[in-house]
Amino acid sequence: MALHETHDSNDNLSSRPVFAIDDKVQVPKYSLPDGEMSQDAAYQLVHDEVMLDGNARLNTATFVTTWMEQEARQLINETLDKNMIDKDEYPQTAELERRCVNIIGRLWHADEGSGNATGTSTIGSSEAAMLAGMALKWKWRERMKAAGKSTERPNLVMGTNVQVCWEKFCRYWDIEPRMVPVEEGRMHLTADKAVEQCDENTIGVVAILGSTFDGSYEPVDEISAALDELQAEQGLDIPIHVDAASGGFVAPFIQEDLVWDFRLPRVKSINSSGHKYGLVYPGVGWVVWRNKESLPEELIFKVNYLGGEMPTFAINFSRPGAQIIAQYYMFLRLGRDGYKRVQSACQGVAMHLADGFEKSGPYEALTRGDELPVIAVRLKPEVTDFTVFEVSHELRALGWLVPAYTMPPNLEELAVLRVVVRNGMTTDLADMLISDIKKVTDELSGQPASRTRHSSFHH
Numbered sequence: 001m002a003l004h005e006t007h008d009s010n011d012n013l014s015s016r017p018v019f020a021i022d023d024k025v026q027v028p029k030y031s032l033p034d035g036e037m038s039q040d041a042a043y044q045l046v047h048d049e050v051m052l053d054g055n056a057r058l059n060t061a062t063f064v065t066t067w068m069e070q071e072a073r074q075l076i077n078e079t080l081d082k083n084m085i086d087k088d089e090y091p092q093t094a095e096l097e098r099r100c101v102n103i104i105g106r107l108w109h110a111d112e113g114s115g116n117a118t119g120t121s122t123i124g125s126s127e128a129a130m131l132a133g134m135a136l137k138w139k140w141r142e143r144m145k146a147a148g149k150s151t152e153r154p155n156l157v158m159g160t161n162v163q164v165c166w167e168k169f170c171r172y173w174d175i176e177p178r179m180v181p182v183e184e185g186r187m188h189l190t191a192d193k194a195v196e197q198c199d200e201n202t203i204g205v206v207a208i209l210g211s212t213f214d215g216s217y218e219p220v221d222e223i224s225a226a227l228d229e230l231q232a233e234q235g236l237d238i239p240i241h242v243d244a245a246s247g248g249f250v251a252p253f254i255q256e257d258l259v260w261d262f263r264l265p266r267v268k269s270i271n272s273s274g275h276k277y278g279l280v281y282p283g284v285g286w287v288v289w290r291n292k293e294s295l296p297e298e299l300i301f302k303v304n305y306l307g308g309e310m311p312t313f314a315i316n317f318s319r320p321g322a323q324i325i326a327q328y329y330m331f332l333r334l335g336r337d338g339y340k341r342v343q344s345a346c347q348g349v350a351m352h353l354a355d356g357f358e359k360s361g362p363y364e365a366l367t368r369g370d371e372l373p374v375i376a377v378r379l380k381p382e383v384t385d386f387t388v389f390e391v392s393h394e395l396r397a398l399g400w401l402v403p404a405y406t407m408p409p410n411l412e413e414l415a416v417l418r419v420v421v422r423n424g425m426t427t428d429l430a431d432m433l434i435s436d437i438k439k440v441t442d443e444l445s446g447q448p449a450s451r452t453r454h455s456s457f458h459h
């Protein structure tokens with residue numbers, strides 16, 4: 001959540017003259033109005049405010065779903081009043097959550113393990129990361145206490161390309177983040193670098209299936225094999241958590257042979273965002289543990305449920321149930337074939353865009369959409385007269401939101417444009433973007449760099 005400062009402004013809202021808001025009634029912007037207004041006037045005022053936001057269809061910056069079909073919207077409207085924590089009042093919503101956890105667990109091959117995988121919905125991958133991270137910390141502490149060792153200095157190993165939720169987790173739960181820097185030609189965590197950072201205080205290694213920076217997959221199987229070797233040599237048994245915020249709903253459909261999930265015994269938990277490639281509006285995420293043993297009992301709270309008790313593990317209490325219902329709808333509606341069709345289409349468009357970028361100017365694609373349907377593109381080193389920040393800025397003037405940003409520490413000199421291809425980005429739309437990129441590139445070429453380098457994009 002953004003932190004907003006309060007201030008003393010006495011500004012009033014201005015409205016269209018045709019509105020029937022009584023001239024004498026002032027509508028303050030930053031304090032509660034004294035009087036009421038009609039619902040149509042209130043609706044129109046708020047509607048007009050949010051109209052100024054960017055156009056979701058031209059937003060290639062976000063991983064999060066911006067379109068669902070009418071029937072899904074209708075279900076969401078019908079179920080907006082359900083609080084998913086009230087399991088007793090809404091047992092059927094709880095049942096749909098249970099079915100989703102089962103479906104997702106099987107998608108990630110939990111059924112090939114010990115058979116008692118456990119999971120929950122969350123508000124998104126960030127909450128899921130907090131829960132999975134806590135489970136790692138608690139399990140590590142149990143191990144250390146049993147060995148009579150200090151539990152003072154836990155650390156978590158990951159690449160500097162992690163999403164900010166992992167930095168938050170470390171800061172909020174007092175854990176040393178052991179960040180492996182990216183470098184030219186290596187944009188994410190690799191097995192050897194991960195193992196170098198591990199010691200007896202390592203609560204786990206986070207491997208990302210779908211780096212936020214460029215959409216590339218970290219080699220979970222290689223990291224796992226290297227940790228197996230470490231265990232054989234030094235006796236350190238270090239678990240892996242896979243942050244599959246985006247890839248968790250992509251790889252099972254279009255990279256079925258990639259082994260990254262519970263097929264690897266060392267993978268103890270996985271998170272994903274239902275609201276990204278799970279194709280549901282924000283906010284729903286998922287986290288699944290391979291078995292009950294990976295989830296410490298101490299972290300589980302029981303809520304009353306139909307005269308009994310239901311175990312819960314969450315940071316929030318009240319939370320909308322509608323997105324969970326919408327996730328179940330999407331599973332029924334698309335099935336395996338439908339998800340495969342959607343994700344393959346996105347991948348095709350991403351690859352088309354990577355080619356389009358390279359053909360329309362001095363660009364080099366660092367990722368081409370063959371892992372996540374995401375491309376990261378840089379300007380060729382010989383281009384010195386403009387920057388990707390200017391390209392992003394000019395595209396914005398044409399309505400496109402294509403973020404430009406620098407890569408994480410150690411590679412800050414490398415600035416890229418990133419396009420996330422989501423359900424609904426058609427080849428036609430991609431061609432329009434390519435044509436605008438060409439136009440903008442032609443305009444910028446040869447002009448002296450005039451704008452300051454800035455980015456409005458944050459991870």
Ligand SMILES: Cc1ncc(COP(=O)(O)O)c(C=O)c1O
Nearest residue numbers: 124125126163165212243245273
């Ligand atoms: C790899 C990764 N992890 C975690 C997150 C956070 O996900 P959410 O927005 O669902 O909290 C993101 C968001 O982009 C991500 O890309």
